[in-house]
Amino acid sequence: MGFKRIRQLVIFVFLLSFINSCVHQQRTRKQTHNHKVNTTQVEEIETSTENKIEEYTVNHRDENTIDFNDELMKKEIELEEPRLVLDLPEVEREFRAAWIASVANINWPSRRGMSTVEQKAEAIHILDQLKDNNFNAVILQVRPSADALYESNFEPWSIFLTGETGKAPYPYYDPLEFWIEEAHKRGMELHAWLNPYRAHHSNGGRVNSASLVTKMSNDVVRLKNGMYWFDPAKESTQNHVSLVVRDIVTRYDIDGIHFDDYFYPYASYNGGADFPDHESWNEYVKSGGVLSRADWRRENVNQFIKRIYYEIKEEKEWVKFGISPFGIWKSGYPQGVAGLSQYDELYADAKLWLNEGWIDYFTPQLYWPVDAPRQSFADLLQWWASENTHQRHLWPGLNTVEVRVPNKPSEIVRQIHLTRQLVPESKGVAHWSFAGLNSTMLNTLKSGPYQKKALIPKSPWITPLVKERPKLNVLTDIQYIEASWDCNCEKNSHVKHWILHMKYGNEWVTEIYEAHQNSKILSRIKDGKPLTTIAIQSVDRLGNESDYEAKIVM
Numbered sequence: 001m002g003f004k005r006i007r008q009l010v011i012f013v014f015l016l017s018f019i020n021s022c023v024h025q026q027r028t029r030k031q032t033h034n035h036k037v038n039t040t041q042v043e044e045i046e047t048s049t050e051n052k053i054e055e056y057t058v059n060h061r062d063e064n065t066i067d068f069n070d071e072l073m074k075k076e077i078e079l080e081e082p083r084l085v086l087d088l089p090e091v092e093r094e095f096r097a098a099w100i101a102s103v104a105n106i107n108w109p110s111r112r113g114m115s116t117v118e119q120k121a122e123a124i125h126i127l128d129q130l131k132d133n134n135f136n137a138v139i140l141q142v143r144p145s146a147d148a149l150y151e152s153n154f155e156p157w158s159i160f161l162t163g164e165t166g167k168a169p170y171p172y173y174d175p176l177e178f179w180i181e182e183a184h185k186r187g188m189e190l191h192a193w194l195n196p197y198r199a200h201h202s203n204g205g206r207v208n209s210a211s212l213v214t215k216m217s218n219d220v221v222r223l224k225n226g227m228y229w230f231d232p233a234k235e236s237t238q239n240h241v242s243l244v245v246r247d248i249v250t251r252y253d254i255d256g257i258h259f260d261d262y263f264y265p266y267a268s269y270n271g272g273a274d275f276p277d278h279e280s281w282n283e284y285v286k287s288g289g290v291l292s293r294a295d296w297r298r299e300n301v302n303q304f305i306k307r308i309y310y311e312i313k314e315e316k317e318w319v320k321f322g323i324s325p326f327g328i329w330k331s332g333y334p335q336g337v338a339g340l341s342q343y344d345e346l347y348a349d350a351k352l353w354l355n356e357g358w359i360d361y362f363t364p365q366l367y368w369p370v371d372a373p374r375q376s377f378a379d380l381l382q383w384w385a386s387e388n389t390h391q392r393h394l395w396p397g398l399n400t401v402e403v404r405v406p407n408k409p410s411e412i413v414r415q416i417h418l419t420r421q422l423v424p425e426s427k428g429v430a431h432w433s434f435a436g437l438n439s440t441m442l443n444t445l446k447s448g449p450y451q452k453k454a455l456i457p458k459s460p461w462i463t464p465l466v467k468e469r470p471k472l473n474v475l476t477d478i479q480y481i482e483a484s485w486d487c488n489c490e491k492n493s494h495v496k497h498w499i500l501h502m503k504y505g506n507e508w509v510t511e512i513y514e515a516h517q518n519s520k521i522l523s524r525i526k527d528g529k530p531l532t533t534i535a536i537q538s539v540d541r542l543g544n545e546s547d548y549e550a551k552i553v554m
Helices: 003-030 049-059 071-077 116-132 175-185 235-251 278-286 293-315 350-356 377-386 408-422 439-447
Strands: 095-100 137-143 189-194 198-200 220-222 228-230 256-259 320-323 397-399 428-432 471-476 480-486 495-504 507-514 519-523 529-540 549-552
Touching (some): 095 189, 116 175, 137 175, 235 293, 278 293, 293 350, 397 408, 408 439, 471 529, 471 549, 519 529
Parallel strands (some): 095 137, 095 428, 137 189, 397 428
Antiparallel strands (some): 198 228, 471 480, 480 519, 529 549
């Protein structure tokens, strides 16, 4: 190496040292207090000045000059920030949902014809109670019987909302939109619950000109208990319900679509007589169909479920599809279980839907006590788990209202703990219904299994929505520290929660915040221990947490 090149290299080292000194002095002036930091948590990326110089010298040893304005040189000598390597604690995850039924005004609205102000106040009361007791999801019935608790171009306003089929709320508002907005404000998921085939409920008053019973009379049959039912075999039925589901998924910011246990109706609805689908069955036979009538009915439902699942994913992959079928598939499955067979009476092959992965979550209605002799809660849940070949969420439905035991709160807590034990990879339950969540039940849950907040379990088969590491800023004074953060991502709307980790001494404290909160004032001392480290993660609407951004507290 010539004298000229050595001189250039010495100048380069001097300039770099001078820059580093200035940066260090500037950082020192910004610090208001000196704190001893536990550096065992820090792993510095090896980007020392000496390595940069050596690498540059090797790469340029045949050159006669050094161009300090060269972009490549700038990149090579750029100083990189140290990366904190932290072992952050796991966050509690569990699906904690309540069904909110609108049919027959079971839960909300509590009576027909309530004013808009009264309806909103009642909805907010429900959501506040659920949030205060660490629930994180609502399953709201928005289509009880081919009607709508939302603005629809395809079905009339529900009688259970305004007292008259086809009558809009006044003053006007969109109830589904309102529920979504208020649920999301509280960090809760909102699942839109639809009954796919019921066209008119026996508590739904007279059938008027706005009803689908009138407008789609060729697709509807009347049952002996006064209900009207769509014929599931009719292509026009399937197309109409598909249109309704797509409309909701496309226009509303929902987290899930939910079907309950009603497919072909229970036999008692028609006085024990067979479902009156003679017209569509005869058409099937004339067309050369070879299935038995029972298998044909099941296939009608099977193909419909499959279709709905894939159509939802075509519109918005992140919208989950869930079904809450009757808790028993067939009598004798598993051995020792006896009861109604949904496979034979409702023509619902729910086992197949679970086997094929045509759902994102599966909520069999296990409405019996743990110790029921012929409907064992544990045996049924384990059997359904054995059929969960695609490892979808298995979140059983609990009969919080009418489970037949002397002490309902103790029984429900027992079922929650049993579910956690038997399905540990994706914990969760849904409570039928909000009516069962009285003060005694809520206090028992809040002081027991729902003592802490929980995030929704992840859905690893669905693409995560937020991957970027958030930005974290820390401002300090003598007594307090202000941490603030933002998404640092393209679609901030996909962020539904923040996880803030604070390390006091050697102990981590973790808190979960709703999406709208982006700052927190922290104490420097907690229980006599100094705050040393802060980390933040964003959580998308599917429960996926981002990589963390962390700062050492000075």
